[in-house]
Amino acid sequence: MYIQTVLGKLEPQELGVCACHEHLYVDLSRVKKNEDTCLQDIELVTEDLESFAALGGKAIVEVTNEGMGRDAEQLAEISRKTGLQIIASTGCYKDPFIPDDKKKWNRDQFAEWMITEIKDGIGETGIKPGVIGEIGSSLNEFKPIETELFHGAIEAAKTTKLPLSTHTTLGTCALEQINFFQKEGLFLEKVIIGHQDLNTNDEIVLEVLNSGAFAAMDTIGKENYRADEDRIRSLLTFIEKGFEDQLLLSSDLTRKSHLKSFGGQGYDIVLRSFIPALKSHGVSGSIINKLLVANPQKAFSIG
Template sequence: MLCDVQGHIHFLRIKIRKMVSLKGKVQTVLGLIEPSQLGFTMTHEHLTMNYSCCYYPPPSGQEALSDQPIEMKNLFWLKQNPYSHKENLLLCQETDAVREELLRYKAAGGGTIVENTTTGIKRDLKMLKQLSEETGVHVIAGAGFYVDATHSTETRAMSVEQLTEVIVNEVINGADGTNIKCGVIGEIGCSWPLTESENKVLQATAHAQSQLGCPVIIHPGRHSDSPFQIIRIMQEAGADISKTVMSHMDRTIFDEKKLLEFAKLGCYLEYDLFGTEFIFYQMNPEIDMPSDNERILRVRMLIDEGYEDKVVVAHDIHTKNRLKKYGGHGYSHILENIVPKMLVRGISQNKIDKLLIENPKQWLTFK
């Protein structure tokens, strides 16, 4: 009994020592860095993942297109129906193309990618480490669990305490059987309506964050009430909302009054679908996906309303057709195309640096 107690105390001391070492730092797949080293940062991307969990059958009469190779003649169809093409969902097959894109991103001034692939959509930490080593781009990996549809039987059976332990361990010791550590919790997947398993993961995320002082990023359900529900659950569980990003705001809250009401809650507002423009959004047909020009105007509105310290941007690349190899915009789209348009629309370079450098730096630094 005494040996067990002493062993537990020793374990706790090591854990506390590791958590203390994180304070004031940013944790990448290659180790700890100073926040000042981040540079221009995309706060929500994927470099390798499998999104087959979200396959949608194609429109009637177009079934044959699901299995055809990706060719020039079907690129527009693919852009409009990205989740109906089976191969398109396998970003994990495009390591060489992603490596080339990261080099272009770095050449365009990019410094850091927050890689949001969590348990359930084929996180590959060894590959993230390799890509970072080969390109010189800082990569920050995500801990935790994606949406309920990807939760394993084991995950569903875990208590909040057990889920918390898993998440904390992925940050301080390493994930997926490696010693490669995650530097952010998320993207934590939520559906609408929220499921029991997702609710437990949210509570565990809050508990882990309160222990670690780390950044959190959330994937909300596709309903304008979802972000409010998530923040309430996390607040009740002890989360630090000021260190939390709510993703996909561009497809979630459209009403300006409701958006400003949500902004008052204090989390970061992420417009992370730059480059994505659909005629018909398969995952929620009720939504008219905004254009990049509309995203820019919404970001400018938030800045004008005093939220310049709470907005971050990204592309959320997660399918092959978004890569330049397949005629897509790639990871450097914001730096190459959106920033110049923001300047034209009256967003100053100082404000742009807030969105791309200062806000990510504040968010990603451990407290």
């Protein structure tokens, strides 16, 4: 078993405190028509990551993929500058972010491309992705191209044994994604269903967890979507029901305005604010270690 980072392979136990779903070099402005969604200043990002590292952060799963402004060499540079372990992604996001040259692709084309990146590296960089993600469905539906993309991602995951991390728009279609994976015979213990802290129906998230998949509580600090206190209430429910080994945490920064230098929450929001709040609710140190360290080691190990 190993974890693939932008600077090479790691033993899983070397990963340390890990944010499961972040963006360090991303550009969504092509679709969103908003310059705030172009976050590609590595000096500012590196500066913001200092407090994440100072609070014990060691690793980041960077789920920016093709069509979102992905640049593997910039991620390697950030890794070298900060000393953080960074895991890069292969795949595409969702409609309408899929690049023009792939908008008419079928599942086999998506699968072949992802498998090639996993085996040979991203473009000409030689840098290998360590996760397939974030693979997305739209609000309450799968667009036709997303169905092809999911099939391709499933085939790539089966062939290469890489973990597969998803995007659910505002938490929707989580069970539909699970059903998709089950029907295709994908090993769910290496699947991370994203944005389940935006899914306010705890019963649905419990069904996701019952399937064996990980549920990512990964938009922490984005209180314009949901109050963190509500996220904590749901998380406590999942822990009480015995799912402490399948939960992951992160904050999903995608905008310049999310950085602390612009008045935002910063990459350290989980460690600075959310973890102390969990402790105040009586969550034990051993469970917090699972959320931050042991669960990411399991979720993102390959083999």
